[in-house]
Amino acid sequence: MFRNQYDTDVTTWSPAGRLFQVEYAMEAVKQGSAAIGLRSKTHIVLGCVNKANSELSSHQKKIFKVDDHIGVAIAGLTADGRVLSRYMRNECINYSFTYESPLPVGRLVVQLADKAQVCTQRSWKRPYGVGLLVAGLDESGAHLYYNCPSGNYFEYQAFAIGSRSQAAKTYLERRFENFADSSRDDLVKDALMAIRETLQGETLKSSICTVAVVGVGEPFHILDLETVQQMIDAFEIVGEQEGPAAEPDAAAAADQGGSTEEGVAPMDI
Amino acid sequence: MTKQQANWSPYDNNGGSCVAIAGADYCVIAADTRMSTGYNILTREYSKICKLADKCVMASSGFQADVKALQKQLAARHLIYQHQHNKQMSCPAMAQLLSNTLYYKRFFPYYSFNVLGGLDNEGKGCVFTYDAVGSYEKVGYSSQGSGSTLITPFLDNQLKSPSPLLLSVQDAVTPLVEAEAIDLVKTVFASASERDIYTGDKIEIVVVNATGIRREYMELRKD
Numbered sequence: 001m002f003r004n005q006y007d008t009d010v011t012t013w014s015p016a017g018r019l020f021q022v023e024y025a026m027e028a029v030k031q032g033s034a035a036i037g038l039r040s041k042t043h044i045v046l047g048c049v050n051k052a053n054s055e056l057s058s059h060q061k062k063i064f065k066v067d068d069h070i071g072v073a074i075a076g077l078t079a080d081g082r083v084l085s086r087y088m089r090n091e092c093i094n095y096s097f098t099y100e101s102p103l104p105v106g107r108l109v110v111q112l113a114d115k116a117q118v119c120t121q122r123s124w125k126r127p128y129g130v131g132l133l134v135a136g137l138d139e140s141g142a143h144l145y146y147n148c149p150s151g152n153y154f155e156y157q158a159f160a161i162g163s164r165s166q167a168a169k170t171y172l173e174r175r176f177e178n179f180a181d182s183s184r185d186d187l188v189k190d191a192l193m194a195i196r197e198t199l200q201g202e203t204l205k206s207s208i209c210t211v212a213v214v215g216v217g218e219p220f221h222i223l224d225l226e227t228v229q230q231m232i233d234a235f236e237i238v239g240e241q242e243g244p245a246a247e248p249d250a251a252a253a254a255d256q257g258g259s260t261e262e263g264v265a266p267m268d269i
Numbered sequence: 270m271t272k273q274q275a276n277w278s279p280y281d282n283n284g285g286s287c288v289a290i291a292g293a294d295y296c297v298i299a300a301d302t303r304m305s306t307g308y309n310i311l312t313r314e315y316s317k318i319c320k321l322a323d324k325c326v327m328a329s330s331g332f333q334a335d336v337k338a339l340q341k342q343l344a345a346r347h348l349i350y351q352h353q354h355n356k357q358m359s360c361p362a363m364a365q366l367l368s369n370t371l372y373y374k375r376f377f378p379y380y381s382f383n384v385l386g387g388l389d390n391e392g393k394g395c396v397f398t399y400d401a402v403g404s405y406e407k408v409g410y411s412s413q414g415s416g417s418t419l420i421t422p423f424l425d426n427q428l429k430s431p432s433p434l435l436l437s438v439q440d441a442v443t444p445l446v447e448a449e450a451i452d453l454v455k456t457v458f459a460s461a462s463e464r465d466i467y468t469g470d471k472i473e474i475v476v477v478n479a480t481g482i483r484r485e486y487m488e489l490r491k492d
Contacts, residue, residue, distance in 0.1 A: 065352070089352050093345050 011123045021127060022120050025149035028129035032075035034165050034198040035062060037133040038158035038172060038191055039144045040182045043215030044135035046073040047191040049162075049198055050208050063212045067092040068219035069102045070136035071212050075162035076149075077129035084128060088112065105136030109145045109153045117151030131161045135214055142215065160194060167197040184215055188223070189235050204232055280332050280380045281306055284467030285317055286416030287328035288454055289386035290428070291394035291409050295447045295478040298386040299454045300328040301416075301462070301489065303470040313470040313491070320482060322347055323357040325387035326475050327367070330414030331401070332380035339379045342370055360387035364397040364405060371403030378402050382413040387477050394442055394477075409442050416461035416468040423457055447476065455487050462489045 006012050007020035014020060033051040037044065050059035060078045064085040065071050070092065074081030091111060095103035112132065119125045127149040134145045146161065147153045158176045160168035171194050179187065191211060196204040206228035214220035287300040304315040318328045319340045327343075329336040346366060350358050358366070364385050371379055378401045385397040385405075398411035410428050412420040428443050443450065454474060462469040472487045 086352075089349070093348055097341055097345050 009123055010120055010125070010127060019120060022150050025127035025129050026131075029076040029131035029149065029161055030163060030165075032078070032130070032162045033062070034160060034162035034168060034195065035073040035075045035131075035133055036158070036160040036165070036168050036172070036191060036194045036198075037073060037135055037144045037146075037156070038176070038179055038187060038194070039135070039142045039156075040179050040184075040187050042142055043184045043187055043213060043218070044137070044142050044144050045187045045191040046071060046133060046135050046212045047195045048073050048075070048210050049195060050210055063210050063222055064089075065212075065220050065222070066108075066134075066136075067096075067102060069138065069214060070105055070108065070134065071214050071220040072135070073133040073212070075131050075133075075165075080128040081130040081132065084112065084115075084130065084132065087115065088134075102138065104138040104140070105134065105143045105145065106138070106140075108136070109134050109147055112147050113151050113153040116147065116149060119149075120151055133159060133161060135212075135220075137214055137216065158194075160198070162198075164198040164200060167200065168194040171197045184213065184218075185231075188213065188231055192228075192232055192235070204236070205229070206232060279377075280335075282331060282380070282415075283311070283333045284415045285330040286412065286414035286420060286458070286461055286465065286468045287317060287330050287382070287384050288412045288420060288424070288457060289328065289384040289396040289398075289410065290424075290445070290450045290454065291386065291396040291442050292445060292447060292450055293394065293442055294388075294392055295450070295476060296326075296386040296388060296394035296396065297447070297450045297454055297474060297476050298326045298328050298384065299458065299472050299474040300330065300414075301458060301468045301470060301472055303468065304333060305467050308466075310470075316473055318473055318475050320475075321358075321363055321385075322360070322387070324477055324482075325358065325360040325363045325385065326477055326482065327383055327385045328413075328475075329381045329383045331382045335379040336381045339370065339381050339383075343367065346370070359390050360385065360395050360397075361389055361407075363387075364395075364407070367397075367399065368403040368405045371399065371401065375402050382417075384411045384413050386475075388479075392479055412457075414468075416458075416465040419461045419465055420457050423460065424453075427453060447478065451476065451485075458487075458489060 006014035010021035033049045035048040037046045046063055048062040052059040063073045066088045072085055092103045116128055119127045132147040136143050144156050145153050146156055146159050157179055158172040175190060195209050206225045211228050212222040284305040285301050285303055289298045300317040302314050304311045317330060320326050321343050347358055367385060383399040389395045396408050396411050397405050398408055399405045410424050458472045469489045470491055471489055474485045476483050
């Protein structure tokens with residue numbers, strides 16, 4: 001009821017102790033097209049759905065290489081995502097220049113989170129409207145982090161963000177215990193399956209999705225269309241048998257819209 | 270009251286010579302591997318050659334600490350270029366970047382005498398030669414460093430066209446075949462190491478052509 005009184009700028013608290021502008025920024029992430037990430041002990045795979053505005057236009061780039069050992073997938077305001085990617089690339093280059101070694105992922109996500117936090121405490125700024133799935137490899141192993149507009153960050157075994165991501169999350173929740181020991185190819189297949197869950201019936205083709213991999217001995221790169229199509233073809237036959245499982249996921253997706261009306265602030269997940 | 274002179278210099282000269290020769294479809298870049306200071310040798314096995322991009326290699330003589338810093342700067346800028354353009358920098362583009370980077374420090378220069386060699390966008394060999402503050406020129410061949418006064422006249426004799434009226438400077442690409450150019454480089458360094466005390470030990474020869482980049486070495490006088 002009082003939401004509209006306290007949501008004018010980011011530096012105003014609501015009586016319930018919430019910053020509505022930040023929560024609205026998190027909504028922007030949910031409006032973006034889906035991005036997913038999953039990891040094993042040695043590899044991390046990022047995937048995203050390419051939504052073009054119309055048949056005539058190209059789709060937006062949602063996966064960025066940050067360095068040989070780090071890549072990021074975004075959901076939400078892609079312009080904000082591009083700016084943050086540029087920041088991340090600069091940080092990696094500067095660190096490499098000074099220390100002649102790759103920037104540890106954990107450090108990068110903290111810097112990113114602190115940068116996002118600044119925008120939640122300045123009256124002349126607005127929060128970044130983009131969620132980032134940061135995939136990186138460093139001395140302590142393979143990592144997948146999610147950075148939110150609120151300035152929080154979490155490490156995940158597997159995660160999905162953006163529209164209809166609940167369907168992908170349900171799929172990942174069923175399978176994540178096996179990911180740690182998965183082979184690289186199985187991990188990519190699981191990523192494609194998770195992307196397919198978000199498409200809700202639409203055929204999975206390499207033209208509507210992008211997949212990127214980073215792992216031990218494999219610098220971050222985006223897989224080309226033929227490779228992705230081959231992998232889709234390889235498991236599509238198995239995919240038809242799993243058809244009936246798609247329907248319960250449609251019911252799960254409807255819950256996503258309701259959560260922000262409840263008392264719990266989404267930032268405290 | 271006479272003007273006080275500095276009792277410490279931020280620069281040192283580590284000596285050595287560099288050469289580059291451009292061909293129709295290749296480029297040869299070579300440098301000796303001796304690093305000295307004063308009349309002493311610091312090491313006999315130091316590389317003065319750095320790969321900046323897929324088809325672009327730089328050799329630099331002078332103060333190696335400044336050379337190293339310059340190489341790192343260019344490598345970082347190249348990475349940014351690749352992120353923004355999704356491709357490697359071409360040799361002429363890198364040539365301009367090097368010039369700008371050097372001039373940026375016009376009033377505290379990189380003590381680095383560079384030759385840049387590689388293939389341009391059409392696959393033709395190109396060589397660019399620089400002074401310490403970024404003045405550069407596209408040439409068919411060049412030499413820098415302590416042995417350059419001995420090497421350049423010989424290269425002029427072998428490679429320079431008799432008159433600029435016959436062959437314009439833009440087309441200054443040697444008629445030599447790759448193997449002949451490498452041979453010429455070896456001859457030239459062997460001569461330079463006879464009389465220049467700072468040139469010797471070993472030559473590192475880098476050849477850039479359509480198939481990629483390859484490296485060879487040749488022993489020189491150790492004295």
